[in-house]
Amino acid sequence: MMPTSEDELSGMIRDASGPISVQGGGTRGVFADGQALSTAGLNGITLYEPGALTLVARAGTPLSEIESSLAAEGQRLAFEPTDMRALLSTSGAPTIGGIVATNASGPRRIQVGACRDHLLGVRFVDGAGNIVKNGGRVMKNVTGYDLVKLLAGAHGTLGVMTEVSLKVLPLPQAVATLSIPDLDAAQAVAAMSAALGSPYDVTGAAWADGAAIVRLEGFSDSVAYRADRLAEELMQFGAVTIGDVDWSAVRDARAFAGLPGDVWRVSIRPSAMPAMVSAIRADGDVQVMADWGGGLLWVLCAAGRDLRTSITSGHATRVRGDASAAIARFHPEPAAVAALSRGLRQRFDPRGILNAGVMG
Secondary structure, eight states, rough: OSSSSSHHHHHHHHHHSOOOOSSSSOOOOOOOOSSSEEEEOOEEEEEEEGGGGGEEEEEEEEEHHHHHHHHHHTOOOOOOOOOOOHHHOSSOOOOOOHHHTTTTTOOOOHHHHHHHHHHHEEEEEEETTTTEEOOOSSTTTTSSHHHHHHTTTTSSSOEEEEEEEOOOEEOSEEEEEEESSSSOOHHHHHHOOOOOOSSSSSEEEEEETTTTEEEESSSHHHHHHHHHHHHHHGGGOHHHHHHOOOOOEEEEEEEETOOSSSSEEEOGGGGGGGHHHHHHTTTOEOOOOOOGGGGEEEEEEEOOOOOGOOOOSSSEEEEEEEETTSOOSSHHHHHHHHHHHHHHHHOOOTTTOOOOOTTT
């Protein structure tokens, strides 16, 4: 099924006799049983007001089209949406609906927030075929229940998005990355915490290949000044160099692309990062990278290993692995949260047909 209008989508869902697998670009490796429903026919930018920092697009619009339109006006999606194609060996084109449905957010989350924090409004069709609108097309709209944030990260289990409204921000004039090599996990999180606690407006803090890397963005003169001052403060952790780093590789965990094994994302408190890395390594050979100042770990481990048995806190998501293995993709929810989730799905999808089983 590939509807080309909201009304057509509504009819398809209302008349469905069984489960529906909602698909955007098919690039994130999340598929459900049932008849495939593609949002590719719901595409195009419907409103873009650079002066108001607002963009509205249909859910099936390719991310590349949106980014090109924004770049032409010197703007961007500041939450830095991830692209998982290399890591997951998938093809196709990421769509803005898929980005919102998975709340896909990159290294800049530590400064500007996640995708859901830039979402102004949504239109979607729920599991009963009802067309629902929530939020608005301008930043001042704050009326109604916050379904906008509820839909972000729901993986299509509450409704099929047809249109999203987003806040956009200007591109920076300059970018600089400070690198400190040869740091273990404890040293790296200390260096990243020092940078994030500084007054120099850090927009990225990661640990990869044994190096802590810290990003600054903004006006050229400001970036140059802040980079020099921050380098002086970080010299206590080792030699500091200032240069260019491909942050999209950090964003997409491309160092693990093409390597055998399963890939996990573990969300934790940054202060827990050293102990978490030690626990994960104690139970088997792994490769580990960190983002979000140590609040997010990317882990490459042996195929079939349940990483959750090695962690005592945080939230672990199995991003890549054999779908037939008896390991849940998403971290089990506490009983109270699970009950709330079931209640929400029952409210918006009473027949349980939208991406059934994807989130438990």
